[in-house]
Amino acid sequence: MFPFASHGVYGYKLAPFAAGALEEVGRVAAELEQRLTVHPGQYTQLGSPRQGVIENSVRDLEYHDEMLSLLKLPEQQDRDAVMVLHLGGTFGDKAATIERFKTNYAALSESIKKRLVLENDDVSWSVHDLLPICEELNIPLVLDFHHHNIIFDASQVREGTQDIMALYPRIKATWDRKKIRQKMHYSEPLPEAVTARQRRRHNPRPSGLPPCPDDMDLMIEAKDKEQAVLGLMRTFKLPGWDRFADIIPFERTDDKRPVPKKVGKKTKKQVVEDIEEVGDIVSLEAVDEVAEDEIGMGGVENRVYWPPTMEEWLRPKKRDVKKRDEPPR
Known part of the structure; x- marks a missing residue:
């Protein structure tokens, strides 16, 4: 704190x-x-x-x-x-x-x-x-x-x-x-x-x-x-x-995912080579975990388990790889 x-x-x-x-x-x-x-x-x-x-x-x-x-x-x-x-x-x-x-x-x-x-x-x-x-x-x-x-x-x-x-x-x-x-x-x-x-x-x-x-x-x-x-x-x-009793229970979806295998830390040279080979890494906008029409539901006091707009707490943002166009030969 x-x-x-x-x-x-x-x-x-x-x-x-x-x-x-x-x-x-x-x-x-x-x-x-x-x-x-x-x-x-x-x-x-x-x-x-x-x-x-x-x-x-x-x-x-x-x-x-x-x-x-x-x-x-x-x-x-x-x-x-x-x-x-x-x-x-x-x-x-x-x-x-x-x-x-x-x-x-x-x-x-x-x-x-x-x-x-x-x-x-x-x-x-x-x-x-x-x-x-x-x-x-x-x-x-x-x-x-x-x-x-x-x-x-x-x-x-x-x-x-x-x-x-x-x-x-x-x-x-x-x-x-x-x-x-x-x-x-x-x-x-x-x-x-x-x-x-x-x-x-x-x-x-x-x-x-x-x-x-x-x-x-x-x-x-x-x-x-x-x-x-x-x-x-x-x-x-x-x-x-x-x-x-009227609160919407939130069910976790990230508990049973397999534990990722540990991989050796890449050197700076390897990271550069990967980017050059595959392309730029770009971040996608986060997808809401809760449907828009569910936000604010949960009884007369509009109480829910998750704070609205904070649904990403339980799941990190995903990353995607965008391939570069191959240069003309």
């Missing part, structure tokens, strides 16, 4: 130049009762053995904390505006990584500590790894069901996600101690996924919901974003589903 704001050399504070705009965003979020959270990137790792990575990570957390603070949200909404973080790599030694994390966490500002929460991942750190750390350091734990179904404690008897349901009270307690509304993540693998690597990819439209209390927030992580959420609301008749 703010390029280079956490950069070691070119970084900058968001106040005062962005303070007014962020406060307006916060006012709208408060009015609509929306929960705003952030997820710093995978390079923000407080367990890294490299001091440079730690310094960069702290700056990144300071940037996200400042941005959330400048929203000026009401007290509970501000408390619920958390920063979700993965513990990161294990660097060949989980125990040593945990100790480094504890040391670096202790040195963080109180403002960052108030917002920081940990999430189990799909590579290294399971719920069983993180829960004792969260209980010791008073850090809320975000339970990600999809990640848990990939990385879990192999010594536990597994019946779907029931092996962690016994931990629900302990996980909830990590949130209650800080008076933060609990948050969980849910997504599903693609039906054809078999290996762990394949299963990490999120299904664009999950079809189920996990067992969870109704007094917490469940974030749906899916490629189709709000369309996936609205689909689940309609399927399970969740509160508010009837408000958008």
